[in-house]
Amino acid sequence: MILEPQLTRSQVQGLQPILSGEIKSGATEFEFDCAALCALDGSGVALFIALEERLKGKGEVRLTNANSAVQELLSHLRLADRLHVDVNAEVSHG
Numbered sequence: 242m243i244l245e246p247q248l249t250r251s252q253v254q255g256l257q258p259i260l261s262g263e264i265k266s267g268a269t270e271f272e273f274d275c276a277a278l279c280a281l282d283g284s285g286v287a288l289f290i291a292l293e294e295r296l297k298g299k300g301e302v303r304l305t306n307a308n309s310a311v312q313e314l315l316s317h318l319r320l321a322d323r324l325h326v327d328v329n330a331e332v333s334h335g
Contacts, residue, residue, distance in 0.1 A: 243274040248285030260292055269300025276306035276329060281314060289324050301325060 245252060260271070271292060293302045303325040304311070312328045315321045 242272070243276075244278045246277050247280040248278060248288070249280060249282045250284040253284040253288045256288060260288075264295060269296060270303075271296070271300070272303045272305055274306050275304050275308070275311055278311055279308070281311055286315075286318065286320070290320070293323060303327065305329075 263271070273289075289302055289304070296302065304315070305327040306329040307315070307326050308329055312321060312326050315324060315326050320326075
């Protein structure tokens with residue numbers, strides 16, 4: 242699933258029923274492409290944690306192409322390993 246630039250409360254409210262439906266349909270692997278993600282609040286973090294908890298032992302959540310800010314936030318929260326964060330190699334524009 243490709244994430245939009247913001248994963249905040251309003252976006253999370255729209256994603257929750259979609260993800261619940263996927264789990265009810267038997268999905269066990271969730272990969273979120275974070276290449277465009279630049280704003281992540283507590284609601285977004287809580288979404289990932291809740292999803293990972295629901296899959297515990299049956300699947301996993303992966304965040305791919307995370308920029309350094311997203312990776313740093315999740316590392317500080319001690320969630321980077323739990324959410325299988327894959328850091329995007331950022332290109333320097335200088």
